[in-house]
Amino acid sequence: MQEERRLAVLRAIVEDYVATEEPVGSKALVERHGLGVSPATVRNDMAALEDEGYITQPHTSAGRVPTDKGYRLFVDKLASVKPMSAAEKRAIATILDGAVDLDDVVNRSVRLLSQLTRQVAVVQYPTLSRSTVRHVEVIALAPYRLLVVLILSTGRVEQRLVEVGGELSDDDLTDLRSLVNRAAVGEVIADAATALRALVPAEGGTPVTAAVVETLVEAMSDHRSDERIAVGGAANLARYGDNFDSAVRPLLEALEEHVVLLKLLGEATTGELLTVRIGHEGPYQELASTSVVATGYGPGDEAFARLGIVGPTRMDYPGSMAAVRAVARYVSRILDEA
Amino acid sequence: MQEERRLAVLRAIVEDYVATEEPVGSKALVERHGLGVSPATVRNDMAALEDEGYITQPHTSAGRVPTDKGYRLFVDKLASVKPMSAAEKRAIATILDGAVDLDDVVNRSVRLLSQLTRQVAVVQYPTLSRSTVRHVEVIALAPYRLLVVLILSTGRVEQRLVEVGGELSDDDLTDLRSLVNRAAVGEVIADAATALRALVPAEGGTPVTAAVVETLVEAMSDHRSDERIAVGGAANLARYGDNFDSAVRPLLEALEEHVVLLKLLGEATTGELLTVRIGHEGPYQELASTSVVATGYGPGDEAFARLGIVGPTRMDYPGSMAAVRAVARYVSRILDEA
DNA sequence: GATTGGCACTCCCGACATTCGAGTGCCAGC
């Protein structure tokens, strides 16, 4: 089957090119991989692969380099997912198990991912949108000044100051506290918000209740925390080698634009699927020479947020995919336990 | 006075080199600056400056480049602090006045600084150590599970979960709450911690009180928040041009090592002084080609934390110093008002 | 029909030579 061998050749080209960073020729290919054919045969296959757009030559009489399309085929059809070694698994477990709170989990994950893959790692903080309300606390800091604390099932805590028009007795406060808790606790935040809003007219509308409810609803719908992102391993950009301006600069800029990063990671609605975006496949022309490997994570079956890595199109896809998946699983498990 | 002119020549060399990034020769110097002497004279001065170690030639028959010692003299003696333009002042005010909370202030400052100076900006979050306790809240999340919230004068809020051995009535909780608040509110955190610790034996040591106090003390002495740092403008690293490996890579690594960054910013105890570290002057060999301009900031006369910029030794010192100082002043004022 | 060895061809890369010019150091004269 020459069709089969052609794919083997493509796989070999991708692997060698990723390893050596140099265009790979027919002779080196048959030597390094145990294809039982002659260089001339490989050359024919290469010509065919080039016709189909999977590989290309930087210039005549140079070796071949995979195109984005070639990487795509490699990832979709040819990449056997390289399992993590036992040592790596142990490292992931020990590092993540030591985390003390949510922020720590995220920070450790980012570090871990960047070390495992030697790429830039990106981890989105768990979003509010699918989490449930665990508790609401209302505290009188001073007359006319309340602190509202919103505690979510993900462990995230949001606090807001509220200036109110009237003074409250301790009893008023207790009533208010139980009122909002009865309405919100246990609900997904979207539902909690509507339940809270329903309180205001029913209650005849004490201005204090209204103010507190408004603050809570705002805190729930506030997407700032949806956009929170941790980035790590930027030092790995140094290994990009050449094409600094064309590749590294736009990436550095993107790393500071969290909105762009979120787009790159992919919509959280994509769920837990491991997604790979290769080169030009995304909406950003400037990032045409970078690829993204990302997946969703979160407790239970629903994905709360996403994490992944960003690197050059010429990257170790099997390894990166395995690392991303492994870290996502461990983090999810930890969130499950919490 | 030839001595005076020599310094003028040094200043001109620094300014031209910063602007052009190329070794500057005697002819170009007299043309671009209005020194009323001939190139030959300047050459003599240059030779003298080189003997004294202020400038150097990359190779024979090239222009001159300032040494670290040269930059040092420039900063200490020659740099007239370039005042911010009215537009820049307005921009600083509008951007920072829009901040909604402490985190927002820090984030905006970092952005602002990096944009003003076109360098990497670093802002340390206000440290706990000098802030006072504004309020402590204890909330029963579930039986055996308390949430302790610590609110500080800087606006920072720390929360911790506490698992306790016994169940608490509402009255117990109220007692506990007022107990710890009486001990801690208004105190500098170091004093608050000792006051809290004193509670435990006096109280006969209910295990719950002990657990809560322990958590609070730990939260207060926890230096994690001392080490929190915001970094921005990493994309400006792209303008480093050449010497990627020797300059950019170590800097990228340092930017992820917050401990290193804190060292670079300088000990907070240095106070509000504007400090400039040039090239090799610091303890880090790898950062020999980078300089740091930093200052303390914080409400009142005492500095709570530091902020600054990191850039190549070849940077616009007067501009950077002015920007750092201006931002620090505005941030301090905002913290004063809060 | 697929595979293979052979062969001419292409073109990048590094080495070497050459030129060009900016910049210097120094000296004699003002």
Next chain:
DNA sequence: GCTGGCACTCGAATGTCGGGAGTGCCAATC
């Protein structure tokens, strides 16, 4: 002490030229 002049140095840019890796194609072979 400043200046103009002059010889000198050396890096950057450019040109030339084989070596070599790699290709495409073709005829021969299985």
